Amino acid sequence: MTIKDVAKYSGVSITTISRVLNNHPDVREEVRAKVLKAIEELHYVPNSSARDLGKMQTDTIGVVVRGVGNPFLNSVLHAIEKEVSRADYSMVMHQIGSNEDELAEGASLVRSKRLKGLIFLGGRFDYTPEQIATLGVPFVCCTYTNTFGSLKKTAYSSVYIDDYAEAFRAVKTLTDLGHKKIAVLLGTTDDHSISELRFKGYCDALKSAGIVLDKDLIIEAKSFNIDDAFKAAESFLKKGKDFTAIFSIADAMGIAAIKALHTVGLNVPDDCSLIAIDGIQVSKYTIPTLTTLVQPSKQMGTRAVEVLLNVLKDECGSCQLKLETALREGGTLAKPKA
Amino acid sequence: MTIKDVAKYSGVSITTISRVLNNHPDVREEVRAKVLKAIEELHYVPNSSARDLGKMQTDTIGVVVRGVGNPFLNSVLHAIEKEVSRADYSMVMHQIGSNEDELAEGASLVRSKRLKGLIFLGGRFDYTPEQIATLGVPFVCCTYTNTFGSLKKTAYSSVYIDDYAEAFRAVKTLTDLGHKKIAVLLGTTDDHSISELRFKGYCDALKSAGIVLDKDLIIEAKSFNIDDAFKAAESFLKKGKDFTAIFSIADAMGIAAIKALHTVGLNVPDDCSLIAIDGIQVSKYTIPTLTTLVQPSKQMGTRAVEVLLNVLKDECGSCQLKLETALREGGTLAKPKA
DNA sequence: AGGAAAACTGAAAACGTTTTCAGTTTTCTG
DNA sequence: CAGAAAACTGAAAACGTTTTCAGTTTTCCT
Numbered sequence: 001m002t003i004k005d006v007a008k009y010s011g012v013s014i015t016t017i018s019r020v021l022n023n024h025p026d027v028r029e030e031v032r033a034k035v036l037k038a039i040e041e042l043h044y045v046p047n048s049s050a051r052d053l054g055k056m057q058t059d060t061i062g063v064v065v066r067g068v069g070n071p072f073l074n075s076v077l078h079a080i081e082k083e084v085s086r087a088d089y090s091m092v093m094h095q096i097g098s099n100e101d102e103l104a105e106g107a108s109l110v111r112s113k114r115l116k117g118l119i120f121l122g123g124r125f126d127y128t129p130e131q132i133a134t135l136g137v138p139f140v141c142c143t144y145t146n147t148f149g150s151l152k153k154t155a156y157s158s159v160y161i162d163d164y165a166e167a168f169r170a171v172k173t174l175t176d177l178g179h180k181k182i183a184v185l186l187g188t189t190d191d192h193s194i195s196e197l198r199f200k201g202y203c204d205a206l207k208s209a210g211i212v213l214d215k216d217l218i219i220e221a222k223s224f225n226i227d228d229a230f231k232a233a234e235s236f237l238k239k240g241k242d243f244t245a246i247f248s249i250a251d252a253m254g255i256a257a258i259k260a261l262h263t264v265g266l267n268v269p270d271d272c273s274l275i276a277i278d279g280i281q282v283s284k285y286t287i288p289t290l291t292t293l294v295q296p297s298k299q300m301g302t303r304a305v306e307v308l309l310n311v312l313k314d315e316c317g318s319c320q321l322k323l324e325t326a327l328r329e330g331g332t333l334a335k336p337k338a
Numbered sequence: 339m340t341i342k343d344v345a346k347y348s349g350v351s352i353t354t355i356s357r358v359l360n361n362h363p364d365v366r367e368e369v370r371a372k373v374l375k376a377i378e379e380l381h382y383v384p385n386s387s388a389r390d391l392g393k394m395q396t397d398t399i400g401v402v403v404r405g406v407g408n409p410f411l412n413s414v415l416h417a418i419e420k421e422v423s424r425a426d427y428s429m430v431m432h433q434i435g436s437n438e439d440e441l442a443e444g445a446s447l448v449r450s451k452r453l454k455g456l457i458f459l460g461g462r463f464d465y466t467p468e469q470i471a472t473l474g475v476p477f478v479c480c481t482y483t484n485t486f487g488s489l490k491k492t493a494y495s496s497v498y499i500d501d502y503a504e505a506f507r508a509v510k511t512l513t514d515l516g517h518k519k520i521a522v523l524l525g526t527t528d529d530h531s532i533s534e535l536r537f538k539g540y541c542d543a544l545k546s547a548g549i550v551l552d553k554d555l556i557i558e559a560k561s562f563n564i565d566d567a568f569k570a571a572e573s574f575l576k577k578g579k580d581f582t583a584i585f586s587i588a589d590a591m592g593i594a595a596i597k598a599l600h601t602v603g604l605n606v607p608d609d610c611s612l613i614a615i616d617g618i619q620v621s622k623y624t625i626p627t628l629t630t631l632v633q634p635s636k637q638m639g640t641r642a643v644e645v646l647l648n649v650l651k652d653e654c655g656s657c658q659l660k661l662e663t664a665l666r667e668g669g670t671l672a673k674p675k676a
Numbered sequence: 677a678g679g680a681a682a683a684c685t686g687a688a689a690a691c692g693t694t695t696t697c698a699g700t701t702t703t704c705t706g
Numbered sequence: 707c708a709g710a711a712a713a714c715t716g717a718a719a720a721c722g723t724t725t726t727c728a729g730t731t732t733t734c735c736t
Contacts, residue, residue, distance in 0.1 A: 002691090012716085031714085048451060049391040049396060049691085051692080051693055053693065056722095069619070071620075092430070113386055226623060258623070282620050285593050287596070287625050289597075352686085352722090354684090366685090384722085391691050391721090391724085
């Protein structure tokens, strides 16, 4: 059942069928109706491979995601998928690991699947314009703050929160309560730019509160994974350092921290306050409830797709969209003990 | 950069390039090496649209998933994606909501995307052979027990745990400890067959322990969502029923239950024991750690793909693969108070 | 060494679309 | 009503692969 059969059946050329299929304006209404009827009667469905080959593009956008285990990224990812299919596009997801390069993986994905555009989700993105040019398709960076690296802010599209400022805000919440000895729980800064940026926010918030950075209070987990975060927190606690609060750069890591604190008999928030960034669903159900800056994950995904589709349509330059977090007050905050 | 360029560059015909690309045996080792080198040097990536068109198939499999919010399904989904791309296939995911029909959605997906096969993940699957025949491609049911409905067990492929038996086992753990008043926390049984099956396991475990089912101890949440589970648990607790344990049919719901219990001042496990099924990562970090029957989510995804690919390759009938859970002992189990 | 089989190779024809471009109608204008 | 513009249509050439089939080598056997 091909376009040829439809052509024969309805007595017009395949060109005309193609035109009807693609909503070209220059086909008589009467003919269009006839063709549509034929398509209906023959249950014809266009072959998308042939279509893509003819068009030299695919109506497919790719999502390169680093660290799919992360519940927050999952939420964004699903929002992306929903929006993509709402727009009658397809999505392919490509998971990358810690030793893989987002741009290289993205480029190969684009070439092999003939993607129209790309979304980078949850990793690092620090490339030169020349490197970026190799991609050949528009893209949107999602969950990265694009305020660093060798690229100008306007060089590419992004949908993001200001990781630096939000981290600053989180830590300021702690200093405002009177905390001086604030630890920070980080993922590796190798893969994830947010780790670096949020750490910077932490540093500057301390500084602006007149607190000197204590390197002993930096807890760096091997990854963003909750298991790694727990291990890191555990071994930090064993050292018996003096501290009254923890800033966790991600909810999942914060959950691990609560558990680790509990394991060594420290009470949250009496012995240790805790604040995180992300706002994943499950962190509403920790005991006590995690206080966190909630990122609008669904909106982030939806907007990323919108931005990409706009760029594709208008061939316009780029677009930066900054979203805001909202404080979700849980029960992990208290004044430091005297 | 097409196959033609590679042919010219390496001095052989495009046919030979194609053969190398597809691992045909009849190409001299020396030539193969030369071609591979050329491919490498030119950074050539085959055009998958053209490839699909030539082959008349797509090397794409679809995943129809109900309830993507669920962390367990997410884990399976990512395992599927990994295995699919490891096999040089592509995956398209299709999320469906509560008022959508898996088979209908699957069928339309197959037609429009020319899919080679389908995986159904996390919902209900109860169709007649005639309905199934409309699909036209092989498929695997994942996370459904195929021991009910109008179909014979061997009518289609599946990778699953025995939801009934595992639920039985979970509840037996509670009755063995001496619990008599055991509540069950369910998702809706409309969309999700596992809810129904695990509930059956609960009922029969009670019966075999000589306990009469108390309908007042059935907590049915509106969905599998953690928020809905919390609401359901909360309103159940308000009623002040007498019970000493809860069997939660999913980890996420169990986490909600712990929180709800804590909110009304009940201690886990002293006042109420708790056991669940799923074994998602975060449930290792609840306080106390959730005791649960861990489903091998990664394996489940991987195997589902393997089974599907085998069926596709051999055109053989079908294959049922039952996986086992493993008890992860946390701290939510205790003998009932005297 | 000679012939046959086996191993390899490439030209050309698919695959089912879209797109270009050269028509052919129809409609409009004065 | 002639001529030009606009509206429509179709033949044929892409698009980048795979596959078929007819060669051409090489290897093996006597």
